[in-house]
Structures are given as structure tokens and as C-alpha cells.
Amino acid sequence: MPSEFFIPDPEGQVPSAEGYFGAFGGKFIPEALVAAVDEVAVEYDKAKSDPEFARELDDLLVHYTGRPSSLTEVRRFAEHAGGARVFLKREDLNHTGSHKINNVLGQALLTKRMGKTRVIAETGAGQHGVATATACALFGLECTIYMGEIDTERQALNVARMRMLGAEVIAVKSGSRTLKDAINEAFRDWVANVDRTHYLFGTVAGPHPFPAMVRDFHRVIGVEARRQILERAGRLPDAAVACVGGGSNAIGLFHAFIPDADVRLIGCEPAGHGIETGEHAATLTAGEPGILHGSRSYVLQDDEGQITEPYSISAGLDYPGIGPEHAYLKDSGRGEYRAVTDDAAMQALRLLSRTEGIIPAIESAHALAGALEVGRELGPDGLIVINLSGRGDKDMDTAARYFGLYDTEADAVVEADADSDRAEIEGDAK
Amino acid sequence: MSGNVQLLSDTLAAAKSEERSALIAYLPAGFPTVDGGIAAVKAVFEGGADVVEVGLPHSDPVLDGPVIQTADDIALRGGVRIADVMRTVREAYEATGRPVLVMTYWNPIDRYGVERFTAELAEAGGAGCILPDLPVQESALWREHAEKHGLATVFVVAPSSKDARLADITAAGSGFVYAASLMGVTGTRESVGAQAQDLVRRTKATTDLPVCVGLGVSNAVQAREVAGFADGVIVGSAFVKRMLDAPDEAAGLDAVRALAADLAEGVRGTE
Numbered sequence: 001m002p003s004e005f006f007i008p009d010p011e012g013q014v015p016s017a018e019g020y021f022g023a024f025g026g027k028f029i030p031e032a033l034v035a036a037v038d039e040v041a042v043e044y045d046k047a048k049s050d051p052e053f054a055r056e057l058d059d060l061l062v063h064y065t066g067r068p069s070s071l072t073e074v075r076r077f078a079e080h081a082g083g084a085r086v087f088l089k090r091e092d093l094n095h096t097g098s099h100k101i102n103n104v105l106g107q108a109l110l111t112k113r114m115g116k117t118r119v120i121a122e123t124g125a126g127q128h129g130v131a132t133a134t135a136c137a138l139f140g141l142e143c144t145i146y147m148g149e150i151d152t153e154r155q156a157l158n159v160a161r162m163r164m165l166g167a168e169v170i171a172v173k174s175g176s177r178t179l180k181d182a183i184n185e186a187f188r189d190w191v192a193n194v195d196r197t198h199y200l201f202g203t204v205a206g207p208h209p210f211p212a213m214v215r216d217f218h219r220v221i222g223v224e225a226r227r228q229i230l231e232r233a234g235r236l237p238d239a240a241v242a243c244v245g246g247g248s249n250a251i252g253l254f255h256a257f258i259p260d261a262d263v264r265l266i267g268c269e270p271a272g273h274g275i276e277t278g279e280h281a282a283t284l285t286a287g288e289p290g291i292l293h294g295s296r297s298y299v300l301q302d303d304e305g306q307i308t309e310p311y312s313i314s315a316g317l318d319y320p321g322i323g324p325e326h327a328y329l330k331d332s333g334r335g336e337y338r339a340v341t342d343d344a345a346m347q348a349l350r351l352l353s354r355t356e357g358i359i360p361a362i363e364s365a366h367a368l369a370g371a372l373e374v375g376r377e378l379g380p381d382g383l384i385v386i387n388l389s390g391r392g393d394k395d396m397d398t399a400a401r402y403f404g405l406y407d408t409e410a411d412a413v414v415e416a417d418a419d420s421d422r423a424e425i426e427g428d429a430k
Numbered sequence: 431m432s433g434n435v436q437l438l439s440d441t442l443a444a445a446k447s448e449e450r451s452a453l454i455a456y457l458p459a460g461f462p463t464v465d466g467g468i469a470a471v472k473a474v475f476e477g478g479a480d481v482v483e484v485g486l487p488h489s490d491p492v493l494d495g496p497v498i499q500t501a502d503d504i505a506l507r508g509g510v511r512i513a514d515v516m517r518t519v520r521e522a523y524e525a526t527g528r529p530v531l532v533m534t535y536w537n538p539i540d541r542y543g544v545e546r547f548t549a550e551l552a553e554a555g556g557a558g559c560i561l562p563d564l565p566v567q568e569s570a571l572w573r574e575h576a577e578k579h580g581l582a583t584v585f586v587v588a589p590s591s592k593d594a595r596l597a598d599i600t601a602a603g604s605g606f607v608y609a610a611s612l613m614g615v616t617g618t619r620e621s622v623g624a625q626a627q628d629l630v631r632r633t634k635a636t637t638d639l640p641v642c643v644g645l646g647v648s649n650a651v652q653a654r655e656v657a658g659f660a661d662g663v664i665v666g667s668a669f670v671k672r673m674l675d676a677p678d679e680a681a682g683l684d685a686v687r688a689l690a691a692d693l694a695e696g697v698r699g700t701e
Contacts, residue, residue: 018567028536030493030563032588032613034595174499180490187492192614194590291537291563292490304512305541306489 014328019208019295022331024324027207028291033187036194041209043114048216053109060105064138065095067220071228071385076355077368081375084382085233089225089253091389092360098390099221099249100131100202106217108135111198118142118197122186124151124179124245125316125363126158127390128202133167135200143167146186148178151315157394176309179245179319183293203246204323207294211323218252225385226256233383239264239374242387243366244337245281245317247326249389254335264336267326268370270312271339281310282339283322284330292321298330313342313398316363316390344369346402349392361390362398432580433552438529438605439582441480442640442661451657451697453478454642455690456533456666457673458485459518460510461501466679471522471530473683474669477690481662482522483560486515486534493535493562495617497667500674512542516554523555531584531605533560539572548575558582558605566599573602584608587633589625600637606662607633611645617667619646627659653696663697665689 019025029037047053061067070090078086091099111119119141123129129145136143145162149171152159162169175181190199204211204218222240229237240257242250244267257263272280280286283298290299292307300308300320312318329335349365351372352358360368364387371386378384392399400406445452455474461467471482487502487510494502519530532551539547539561551559558581564572566585576583582605587596590613600607611626612619626643633641642662647653653663669686676682 026568027565028563028568029565030588031565031586031599032590032610034565034588035590035592175489184490184492188495188615191493194613288541290541293492296540299537301537301541303541305538306506307537308489 014325015208015212019212021211021325021328023289024297024327025208025211025295027294028296029207029294030191032191033194036190037207039114040110043110044209044213047110047113056109057106061102061220065101065105066093068224069093071225071232073232074352074356077352078375080351081372081384082378082382083380084375084378084384086371086375086384086386087229087232088358088386088388089221091221091249091387092364092391096127096131096134097393098127098131098361099218099252099387100128101134102220102252103202103214103217103248104128104131104135104200107198107200108139108141111141111200112139114198116196116198118144118193119200120144120146120186120189120197121200121202122179122182123147123202124182124318125314125361125390126151126155126162126394127316127361129167129169130158130161130165132200132202133162133165136167137165144189145169146172146182146189148176148182149173150177151179151182154398155315155394156397178310178315180307180310180321187293203248204251204325205246205293205295205297205321211295211325214248215251215255215325218248219255221249221252221387222254222256225253229385235383236260236263237383237385238378239266239382239384241266241268241367241371241374241384243268243317243363243389244322244326245270245319245363246321247323249387251323251325253385253387254329258334265329265334266370266374267335267337268366269337269339270314270317270366271341272311272313274341275339279311280339281312281318281320283320284326284337285339287320287322289327295324297324297327298322314345314362314366316361317366338370338373340366340369346399348372349399350403358388359392360388361392362395364389431553434523434529434555434557435580435582435605438481438531438557441529442606445480446640446661450699451660452480452642452662453653453690453694453697454481454483454662454664455479455669456483456485456664457669458487458498458501458505459515460487460505460508461670462504462673462679462682463508464510464514464518468518468521469683470673470686471518472525473687474690475522475526475528477687478694479690481529481531483531483533484515484518484522486512486532486538488535488538491535493615495615495667497670497674498616501670512538516550519551519556520554529557530555531558531560531582532556533562536561536564544571544575548579548581552579552581556581558584560584560586560608562586566602569602586610587629589613589629593632593636596633597636600633600639603639606640606642607637608664609633609641609643609660611643611647614645616645618648618671622646622652622656626656630660650692650696653693654699657697657699663693665693
């Protein structure tokens with residue numbers, strides 16, 4: 001059982017030895033980091049073939065994270081998705097509240113094997129930061145988290161969680177003050193402190209081997225989901241749907257389904273205020289090939305290679321890059337990517353809350369909104385698995401402001417609104 | 431027109447024949463304005479710099495500390511374009527006849543087009559490029575076009591570079607080798623890392639190219655110390671900081687000219 005979690009299908013053959021997924025990937029890093037990144041690759045290769053590593057990781061996944069995560073059928077929500085059957089892969093039920101813990105525990109074990117005592121990480125929504133701070137507490141590692149200043153404000157709950165867990169949280173004030181800038185600052189730290197520090201990268205981007213390694217640690221999501229849906233529905237789904245920022249939860253769900261040619265792999269990017277407004281973070285929809293944070297992929301950039309500032313209501317998706325394997329899946333046609341606006345995501349967040357009693361993260365709500373469209377396209381015979389990558393506690397301030405749920409506004413707005421919502425929900429279902 | 435890789439090599443050889451290190455200065459294009467940046471490059475040449483690296487400002491300068499980040503921000507907010515970088519190179523070269531390099535992250539060249547960029551840089555009289563986030567194993571396309579247009583490819587080596595890798599890097603490079611004195615981003619330091627001398631020794635064991643040391647050098651005392659074991663001393667943030675701290679542009683030009691003169695004495699051991 002353990003090895004299937006992180007040894008990819010040998011028929012996959014990506015990435016190449018140089019870290020390329022077709023034309024994307026590679027290792028565009030300063031010379032000062034070459035030795036450290038190579039060390040990660042060597043240690044990871046050793047770990048993959050070491051039964052003791054597999055045993056330790058598996059033990060943590062089962063007894064600490066709480067895997068396997070549930071697959072929940074959401075019948076009332078599905079009424080709004082054209083009547084298709086819809087299942088949620090419940091990564092929100094993992095310890096720490098998102099899929100991020102899968103990768104973090106793997107890399108934390110690797111950090112110990114490399115003899116490093118300090119971990120740094122970037123975080124957008126704070127989910128990767130919380131997971132990293134958690135693993136550092138568990139393993140007794142020093143922990144510094146870089147987070148854009150805007151994100152420390154909109155995800156204040158997660159900042160408090162990280163500090164409670166003993167991590168130092170540094171608010172990054174450069175550039176757009178979001179995830180991209182947090183990664184820049186983490187790289188600057190790593191270059192200066194690489195001897196004793198591991199950069200516990202949180203998504204399937206960055207230089208080789210991170211895109212492949214982070215994917216492998218999340219591959220368990222799709223391995224479990226594939227087995228669970230076969231048991232529950234008796235067949236493979238028509239579509240596997242996930243949100244994509246950097247792309248870690250999406251690749252985690254997709255990877256086990258790649259050989260199943262009839263399963264559509266659908267990634268939902270943040271369209272923010274709408275692609276046409278320029279205020280979005282839909283990298284595969286509106287970006288061009290380029291290099292950001294150590295690998296070649298699609299990038300939001302101007303005609304002279306300056307990275308443009310992304311926007312999304314979701315801190316975890318507010319990123320102008322994307323993992324190289326998604327670029328490869330897009331160009332090969334195996335993956336489909338569509339863009340979901342802030343408004344559509346927020347409506348889906350409220351819909352799931354009120355039809356199923358599950359409050360999703362705003363990130364995951366982009367996948368829910370995309371799946372509503374896909375379900376209507378598929379019709380009543382459709383079968384969809386959505387990765388519910390995280391829970392929404394951290395987003396309650398944003399959601400309360402968006403929907404006017406705080407007391408001063410709520411008295412006036414919410415009660416009147418609730419009736420019309422119910423009417424709208426009932427109406428949509430018919 | 432072919433680029434000035436030979437002028438760069440000749441300039442470094444001339445310094446060596448004078449039994450001194452070369453002084454290499456860095457300034458970003460478009461900072462504080464395009465014309466102000468051109469004047470600053472000319473001023474450091476007047477002060478005694480042998481070579482100047484013109485920075486192409488980038489939105490995401492992951493290898494730069496706060497000083498150069500600030501200058502890049504100012505330049506980008508001012509709307510600096512690659513054409514302005516080319517004009518900076520051209521005017522500085524035409525005014526002085528000395529070698530001018532471009533230092534840039536890789537994505538702007540990747541996006542602009544390698545052939546277009548190298549052709550334009552050579553035509554402007556540029557001597558080559560330093561590409562700090564383009565490792566040697568990803569550099570074949572760049573080197574093909576750089577060689578075609580007579581431009582140097584200056585690779586960076588770091589204290590963490592292993593000997594076998596140093597040999598691979600120096601075999602692919604031209605002009606000189608940029609030895610990072612310490613592990614970290616750009617910015618001034620109290621002292622130059624003790625690792626620098628060891629790195630220069632290990633690098634020289636693999637190549638006849640001049641080895642120049644950068645990162646952290648900010649004053650004549652440090653320049654003299656580095657000149658004791660390196661073929662060139664590279665100074666960046668200290669120049670940029672003088673410009674940032676100056677009350678106006680004229681004072682900034684005086685300050686960088688004076689710093690270049692100080693450092694020029696340092697590399698001659700006469701400080």
C-alpha cells in the first residue's frame with residue numbers, strides 16, 4: 001500500500017531526467033542553489049526506493065493526517081449541476097484542513113534525512129504555511145513562513161494558527177504583496193541560508209525535482225478517489241475537477257486518472273473580475289510561455305517578460321504562474337482548463353454551504369463552480385469527482401464581507417437575502 | 431555589427447598587465463530615469479571603472495537585495511523598456527569606448543527572443559551578458575546566438591559550486607567568470623566572505639578566463655582586499671545606494687563618480 005502513494009506510474013515517463021514535461025519544466029535557478037536543489041533530487045530518489053521512508057510516510061498519512069479522506073456524494077448540490085452525480089474528495093477533512101499536509105509530511109521527512117534543521121516556505125492562503133508549521137512542530141524543526149502582506153490581512157486566522165504552532169511569519173511587502181512575492185522572498189532566504197535550510201515548496205511549480213516530487217506526494221488523492229468512485233458508482237467518472245493556482249491539488253487528483261482516457265481532467269483557474277478586465281490570475285487561459293520561479297511554464301507577463309500582477313479573491317490561487325505539468329497537459333490536450341470568476345466561485349461557496357452543510361475554501365469553490373458548468377454540459381447521466389481541497393474557516397472574513405454577514409450589515413441584508421437565496425436555490429434546481 | 435567580446439577581454443588583459451584588478455560597476459538602466467541612468471554609467475566610467483554592467487530591471491529580481499529591488503521598481507514605474515536598455519549600452523559605449531555588459535534575469539530575453547536580443551545588443555556595441563538565473567545546462571541556445579554575434583557569456587559561480595561543476599561552467603563561459611563572494615543576494619556587507627578567495631582559487635584551477643569577484647563589495651578597503659586574489663572587483667549595490675541617498679540627480683552623479691574613483695584606487699592597491 002505505501003509505495004503506490006508516491007511512486008508514479010512508470011509508463012508516465014514525465015518528467016525527463018532534466019525535469020521536462022514536454023517543453024515545460026527544467027531548472028532555471030541561480031548557481032548558488034544548484035547544489036541544494038540537486039541534493040533534494042538525490043535524497044528524494046533514495047527515499048522513493050527506501051521501504052523505511054514509505055513506512056514512515058504511510059504511518060503519518062493514516063494516523064496523523066487521517067487518510068484515506070472520504071468521498072462524499074452531494075445530492076442536493078448536484079441538483080444544480082444538471083442532475084449529474086457529484087462526489088467530493090474531502091481533502092478538507094485532512095488534519096490542518098487542506099490537501100497541503102500530504103506534500104508537507106513527505107518533504108519534512110526528507111528534511112530530516114538531509115540533516116537540515118530549518119524549514120522555510122511560502123504561503124498564499126496560509127494553508128501550506130499552516131501545514132508546514134504543523135510538520136515543523138511535529139518534527140522539531142525551526143520554521144519561517146513568507147506570506148504576502150495582503151494575504152496576511154485576508155487570511156489572518158491562518159497567520160495566528162502558524163504563530164500558535166511556533167512558526168515565524170514574515171509579511172512580504174514587495175511587489176504585489178501576494179504569493180509570487182512571498183516565493184521571491186523565500187528564494188532570497190534560501191540562497192543565503194541553504195546550508196541548514198530546506199525550502200519546503202508548496203506547489204507543483206519551481207525547479208526540478210519539485211514539480212514531480214510535490215505531485216508524487218499528492219498523488220494519493222487521485223489513487224484513493226479512483227478506488228472509491230469505482231466502489232461507489234461502479235465506474236470511472238466522466239470528469240475529475242479541481243481548482244488550479246500553482247496546481248498541486250489538481251495534479252494530485254488528476255495523476256492517477258491520466259491513463260484513463262475517458263476521464264476528462266478539468267482545471268478551474270481564477271478569472272477574478274473577468275478575463276477581459278485584466279484583473280485575474282488565469283495563467284493557462286491568458287498567459288504565455290515563460291520562466292518564473294525556476295521552471296518554464298505558462299506565465300502572466302507583458303511583451304518584454306515582466307511578470308504582471310495577478311488578481312483573485314482567493315489568496316491561494318492569486319499567482320501568475322502554474323506548474324509545468326499542467327502546461328504540458330494543456331498543450332497535449334489531455335487536460336482542459338477553464339476560468340471561473342470571483343462571483344461564480346463565491347456563489348458556489350454559498351451553494352455548497354447551504355445545500356450540504358460543507359463550507360469550502362474559496363480556492364476549492366472555483367472547482368465547485370466549474371463543476372456546476374460541467375455537470376450541466378454532461379446532463380443527468382454525468383458522473384463528476386471534485387477535489388474539495390480545503391475547508392473555508394480561514395475565508396469567513398472575506399465571505400462575511402462579500403455576502404454582508406456581519407451584524408451591522410446582517411440585520412438589514414442577510415435576513416431578507418436568505419429568503420431570496422432559498423427561492424433562488426429551489427428555483428435553480430428545477 | 432559584431433559585439434565587443436574582444437574589447438572586454440582586452441580590457442581585462444590590460445588591467446592584468448598593469449598588475450592590478452579591473453573595476454567593474456553595476457547600474458540598472460532607467461534608474462532614476464533613462465537619461466539619468468545613462469549619465470550615471472558615464473560618471474562611473476569617468477571615475478575609473480573599466481567595465482560597466484547595465485542591469486535590465488525586472489519585476490521579480492529574486493537574486494537582488496532591497497537596494498537594487500528599489501531601483502528596479504523606480505525604473506519599471508518610469509516605464510523602462512528593453513529599447514532603453516539598448517540605448518543606455520549604446521550611448522555609454524559610444525561616449526567611452528569601454529566594454530558595457532547587460533545583466534538580466536532570463537525571462538525578459540526568453541520573451542523578447544534570443545536572436546533579436548543578441549543582434550540588438552551587438553549592434554548597440556554591447557560586450558555580452560551576465561545571466562544569473564540561467565544555469566549552464568539550460569544555456570545552449572543563448573550561447574549559440576551570443577557567439578554568432580560576438581557577445582560574451584559571463585557565468586556566475588558560487589561558493590557551493592563543486593569542482594566538477596566549476597569546470598563545466600568555465601568551459602562554457604567567455605569574457606570572464608563572475609565569482610559570488612558569498613551565499614546570498616546582492617547588497618553591501620561589512621566584510622567580504624572568506625569563501626571568496628577559496629572559490630577564486632578553485633575556479634582558476636579550471637580556466638584561463640579572468641575571475642572577478644562580486645556581491646557585498648562596497649568600499650575601497652574591501653576592493654583592495656579582493657584585488658589581492660581576483661582579476662576584477664564587481665560593485666553594484668554601493669553605487670545604487672549612493673544614487674538613492676543623493677538629494678538630487680547631480681549630487682547622485684557626483685557621488686557615484688567619487689565612489690568609482692575611490693574603488694579604482696582600491697583595485698590598484700593605492701588606497
